[in-house]
Each structure stands twice: as C-alpha cells, then as structure tokens.
Amino acid sequence: MPLVEIEGLTKSYAGAGTRQRSTVVDHVSFQIERGQTLGLIGESGSGKSTVARMLLRLIEPDSGTIRFNDTDLRAASHRQMQELRRHMQIVFQDPYAALNPRMRVEQIVGEPLDIHAAGKAGLAANAACLRTRSSRRERVSAMLRAVGMDGSALARYPHEFSGGQRQRINIARALILQPEFVVLDEPVSALDVSVAAQIITLLQRLQREFHLTYLFITHSMPLARYLSDQIVVLRQGRVVEQGGWQQICEQPQSAYTQALLAATPEMPILDGAGTSLPLT
Numbered sequence: 001m002p003l004v005e006i007e008g009l010t011k012s013y014a015g016a017g018t019r020q021r022s023t024v025v026d027h028v029s030f031q032i033e034r035g036q037t038l039g040l041i042g043e044s045g046s047g048k049s050t051v052a053r054m055l056l057r058l059i060e061p062d063s064g065t066i067r068f069n070d071t072d073l074r075a076a077s078h079r080q081m082q083e084l085r086r087h088m089q090i091v092f093q094d095p096y097a098a099l100n101p102r103m104r105v106e107q108i109v110g111e112p113l114d115i116h117a118a119g120k121a122g123l124a125a126n127a128a129c130l131r132t133r134s135s136r137r138e139r140v141s142a143m144l145r146a147v148g149m150d151g152s153a154l155a156r157y158p159h160e161f162s163g164g165q166r167q168r169i170n171i172a173r174a175l176i177l178q179p180e181f182v183v184l185d186e187p188v189s190a191l192d193v194s195v196a197a198q199i200i201t202l203l204q205r206l207q208r209e210f211h212l213t214y215l216f217i218t219h220s221m222p223l224a225r226y227l228s229d230q231i232v233v234l235r236q237g238r239v240v241e242q243g244g245w246q247q248i249c250e251q252p253q254s255a256y257t258q259a260l261l262a263a264t265p266e267m268p269i270l271d272g273a274g275t276s277l278p279l280t
C-alpha cells in the first residue's frame, strides 16, 4: 500500500475580470511508496505547488481523492486531520520568508511541539512532558544537530544566518514532530549552487536516517533525476508523463519531457564528500 495516493485532483480559479475559470490542476493522479521520493517536475506556473497544497489539505480541491496511510483525507474529521498533520510536513522554497524574524531558533524549531501538544490537551501527561523546557530544548538541539547545526544556534535569530543555514532551520522545524512524509517545494531553488548541493546531500541523509517519504518539487530535470525514484512531469496542470526516473530520463515519451531534458544540461559540481552532484 502506498503511503500517499492522489487520484483525479482538480483545482480551478476564477479568472480576474472574467466569468471564465481556469483549471490550474487537472485530474492529477500519482502514488508515493513508503521511503521513496517522487519528483514532481514542471515549469513555473504548471501547478506543482497547488498539487502539494491540496495534498496537505492546505487548500480544498474541486474534486479528486487524497489518501494518506490509507485514510481518506477529504473525509477526515477536524480531529483526525489534526493528528495526521504531524505526519505530513512541508519545506518551502524561500528560506527567508518562512521564518518568523522575531523568534529565536529554539522557538522556531520547537513551536510545532507546542502546537501539537496543545491540540492533544486530553493527553495532559504527554503535553506536560513536551512542554518541559529542558526536554523540549534537548529535542530541538538534537534536531539542529541532525541538520548540521550546533547548540549555539538556539538563542539566535533568523537574520543571523545564511540562506543555506536558514533552510536547515526550516528542515529542522519540519522534522521535529517526526513526520513520515515531507513535501519539499523547490527547497534549493533560492540557494547558490554549492549551498544547494549541501542541502540536497542533507535531505538524502535525513531520508535514510528518519525513513522519510518525499514529494520533491522542482523545475530542474537533473535534480529530479538525482533524487527521485519516480518522476511525474506536469504541464499546465496536467500530467504529461510519469514513471521510474530511468524511464523518464533515458526514454522520455513526450516531446515536452524531451525539451525539459534538453533545456537543462548536467552541470556536475562537487559536494563536501567529493561526490558529483548534477545541479542546474
């Protein structure tokens, strides 16, 4: 049974000043197996983020179904959804916009613990445990270490960090509740190529360490190829082609995928371990 399964997801918006609606996501279906990475690739405006937001129920689809761990998310109660949310997290493209500038890193990374504890007020003992400052700080510190930062970050503010470090903070925040599934919405497209390579390497390591399942959104074919088990090619809200990464990259069936591949030649660069990362 796949961890994530969407079927026929569709979303349209009213056009500005017209009576016509434009369909931005049109009957998109795919499945993501546990522990795997599905690469969702398409040009800017092709509907990638809209698919992700519907999948996480941050916006409501017009039609279609979403199953997570065999639960029908569109039929889930508010309470069920609250519990499920801890298992599904998202990391956004812009590491600057996503962090509250007035909060210290300890608060930023630890906040999901408080929110989740508050939502489970019934389990008072558990909540009290999570709120204990020392155990909370320990969990935040451990997560910061897991993303390659040290304890000195706890008391600092987002503006004191570089773009790459801020994205590490975002990732720590996304992982603090030990989710099973993480949406990575163009997590490195705002970063310099060498920093991007470090973050990609980190994401791979975290996936192994925490048994994560990823939906990796990108407009870069080499990156999709590098990270994904399965690839879904999206164009103007529709799935053009989907399959294993090798099939999509080595025997692309559609002219559109062929054009995407041709438009992004591989640019090998070295990460810290001396591995060649194909990044564009």
Ligand SMILES: Nc1ncnc2c1ncn2[C@@H]1O[C@H](COP(=O)(O)OP(=O)(O)O)[C@@H](O)[C@H]1O
Binding pocket: 013, 014, 024, 042, 043, 044, 045, 046, 047, 048, 049, 050, 051
């Ligand atoms: N809330 C909205 N209202 C109207 N149009 C929207 C809204 N959100 C997204 N769109 C449109 O939907 C299309 C797909 O957007 P998006 O999912 O963000 O694409 P991508 O993430 O692939 O760049 C774009 O044309 C965008 O302008």
Ligand SMILES: [Mg+2]
Binding pocket: 048, 049, 050, 185
């Ligand atoms: Mg987007």
